[in-house]
Amino acid sequence: MKKVFLLILIGFFISVNANAKNSLHVVKPGDTLWALSKAHYKDPFLWGKIWMNNMYLNDPNLIFPGEVIEYTKYGITIYKKAKTAKIKKAVPVGNSYEKYDIAVFFDGGKYYSDCGGGFCVWHKKDFPIGKLSFDNYNNVETSTGGIVYIKTKAPVSAKRLYIYREIANHQDCSICPGSSVSTFIPIGEIKIIKRIKPLVYKGVIENATVEINPNDTVSAIYPYKKVRKNAKFVELGNIPVKLIGISDVDLTHHTGYYTFFKVPRANWQVVRRKNGNGYHIVKLPKPFTEYIVGKKIFVDRVDKNLPENTNMAEGIVVSQYKGYISVFFDTYNSGLKEMFDETKEYVLR
Numbered sequence: 001m002k003k004v005f006l007l008i009l010i011g012f013f014i015s016v017n018a019n020a021k022n023s024l025h026v027v028k029p030g031d032t033l034w035a036l037s038k039a040h041y042k043d044p045f046l047w048g049k050i051w052m053n054n055m056y057l058n059d060p061n062l063i064f065p066g067e068v069i070e071y072t073k074y075g076i077t078i079y080k081k082a083k084t085a086k087i088k089k090a091v092p093v094g095n096s097y098e099k100y101d102i103a104v105f106f107d108g109g110k111y112y113s114d115c116g117g118g119f120c121v122w123h124k125k126d127f128p129i130g131k132l133s134f135d136n137y138n139n140v141e142t143s144t145g146g147i148v149y150i151k152t153k154a155p156v157s158a159k160r161l162y163i164y165r166e167i168a169n170h171q172d173c174s175i176c177p178g179s180s181v182s183t184f185i186p187i188g189e190i191k192i193i194k195r196i197k198p199l200v201y202k203g204v205i206e207n208a209t210v211e212i213n214p215n216d217t218v219s220a221i222y223p224y225k226k227v228r229k230n231a232k233f234v235e236l237g238n239i240p241v242k243l244i245g246i247s248d249v250d251l252t253h254h255t256g257y258y259t260f261f262k263v264p265r266a267n268w269q270v271v272r273r274k275n276g277n278g279y280h281i282v283k284l285p286k287p288f289t290e291y292i293v294g295k296k297i298f299v300d301r302v303d304k305n306l307p308e309n310t311n312m313a314e315g316i317v318v319s320q321y322k323g324y325i326s327v328f329f330d331t332y333n334s335g336l337k338e339m340f341d342e343t344k345e346y347v348l349r
Contacts, residue, residue, distance in 0.1 A: 023040075023070070023071050024068055024069065024070055024071070025040070025068070025069045025070075025071065026066065026067070026068055026069075027064060027065050027066060027067040027068075027069060028065055029065050031063060031065075033047035033050050033051055033060050033063065036050060036069065037049070037050055040071050041071075047060065048060070048120055049072070050069060052120070052220075052221070053070065053072045054069050054070060054157075057069075096228060096229060096230075097226040097227065098226070098227055098228075098229055098252075098254075099225070099226055099227075099252045100225050100226075100227055100250075100252055100254065100316060100328050101185060101186050101223055101224060101225075101250045101251055101252055101258065101318065101328075102114055102186075102223055102224065102225040102318050102319045102326070103167075103183050103184065103185055103260065103318070103319040103326040104127070104183075104184040104185075104221065104223070104319075105181050105182070105184075105321040105322075105324055106127075106166075106181065106182045106183075106184060107180060107181050107321075107322075108180065108181075109124055110122060110123055111123075111124070111126075111127040112321045113221065113319065114225060114293050114318075114319050114320065120221075122221070127217070127219050127221065128217050128218060128219060129152050129153060129154070129218055129219055129220055130151050130153060130199075130201075130218050131150070131151050131214070131218070132148055132149070132163075132212070132214045132216060132218055133148065133149045133151070134146065134147070134148055134149075134214070140213065140214075141211040141212060142205060142211070142212050143205060143208045143210075143211050143212060144188070144206060144207065144208045145204065145205060146205045146208075146212070147202065147203075147204055147205075148190060148202075148203050148204070148205060148212070149200060149201065149202055149203075150200070150201045150203060150218055151199060151200050152199050152200075153199070154199070155198070155199065156201060156220070158192070158220045159192050160189055160190065160191055160192065161189070161190040161192065161203070161218055161219065161220055162186055162188075162189055162190070162219055162220070162222065162223050163186065163187055163189065163190065163205075163208070163212055163216050163217070163218055163219075164184040164185060164186055164216065164217040164218075164223070165184065165185060165216050165249070166183070166184055166217070167182070167183040167184070167185055167244075167260060181262075181322070181324055183244070183245060183260050183324070183326070184217060185247055185249055185250075185258065186223035186249075186250075186251050187208065187209050187210050187212070187216065187249050187251070188205055188206070188207055188208035188209065188212055188251070189207045189208075189251070190203040190204070190205060190206070190218065191203055191204050207251055209249045209250060209251065210249055223251060224251070224252060225293065225294070225319070227293075227316055227318070228294065231294055231295055231316055232295060233295065233296045233297070233298075233314075234290075234292050234295040234296070235349070236292075236348040236349060237349075238300070238309075238347040238348070238349055239348045240264060240302075240346075240347055241261040241262060241263055241264075241346050241347065241348055242261065242262045242263075242264055242346075243259065243260070243340055243341070243344070243346060244261065244262050244324075244342075245259070245260040245342075246258070246260070246340050247260075254330060255330065255332065256328055256329050256330040256332075256334065256336075257328070257331070257336075257340070258318070258326055258327070258328050258329075259299075259315070259326065259327050259328075259329065259340055260324065260326050261324070261325050261326075261327065261346070261348070262323055262324055262325075263323040263324075263325075264323075291320075292320065292325075293317050293318065293319065293320055294316070294317065294318075295316075295317050296314055296315065296316060296317075297315060297317060297327065297348050297349070298311060298312075298314050298348070298349035299311075299312045299313055299314075299315065299346055299347070299349065300312060300346065300347050300349050301338075301344055301345070301346055302344070302345035302346065302347060309347065309349075310337070311349075312336065312337055312340070313329045313335055313336040313337065314329075314334050314335065315327040315329040315330075315334055316328045316330075325348075
């Protein structure tokens with residue numbers, strides 16, 4: 001009888017706190033993150049805030065009756081698209097999709113990544129969740145199988161964390177002088193073994209593609225993007241870009257290279273965007289007036305002394321933010337003719 005009364009009391013507590021800034025909700029049959037976000041935050045486009053702040057939810061399309069969801073005031077938010085946008089259905093299981101790493105861009109104030117056809121946005125304090133230390137002799141670097149300790153800023157419920165490295169610090173990459181955005185790429189995972197004490201967790205490194213060091217960033221953000229194998233080509237019309245980095249580091253074990261480009265501001269264009277009953281003028285990088293993640297593009301090297309540019313390769317767009325874009329080039333299928341060189345000029349064709 002006491003147990004029944006306790007369950008009723010818990011249910012009442014959850015119910016009366018449904019509209020509090022930080023409150024709980026027990027998932028019922030038919031619930032979706034889209035509907036819950038609309039009911040609680042008055043905006044269905046903030047479904048990502050519920051998903052990422054309840055880190056045990058591995059798939060935003062799969063929530064089950066009986067699960068307890070916490071609504072929080074802070075954390076991730078989703079960039080608002082037009083009201084006609086719809087939440088995407090679960091990606092079919094099978095061979096029609098491939099997983100690619102996605103870059104996370106940091107502009108000095110917030111972290112940005114692609115998700116659900118728009119941008120996921122984290123405040124500066126929300127993306128990194130803790131600091132690494134190692135259980136080895138020199139305490140400098142470790143790799144797959146190494147034991148690590150994570151000191152976090154808040155309790156962690158996730159069973160798996162992800163390790164990112166700022167591209168400027170990677171031996172195969174460099175950022176052009178004056179770049180205002182840093183690029184973070186995933187280089188490993190941490191499987192949580194146990195909690196040692198409040199805010200300190202023990203874990204083991206998995207799937208590390210380079211040596212991990214204490215300066216790498218630990219986050220709970222899932223670093224993959226599913227893209228159709230038969231991705232369509234998009235014509236961009238010879239948009240000049242600057243190569244700001246290249247890396248062969250990846251968690252999804254593709255054989256190839258992730259390249260990072262920047263569209264110089266001189267090549268941005270003025271765009272008219274509808275605003276209520278009128279229009280407002282914004283200036284955007286030409287290739288990013290549309291969302292091209294998951295599309296194939298051609299990249300050409302500019303040959304000023306020849307009548308035509310040299311076609312370098314075809315690649316999959318795996319991330320974009322403002323004037324920045326990351327593209328994966330498969331070593332075997334992209335027809336990569338030569339290695340990219342930061343001293344050369346390139347265009348997106």
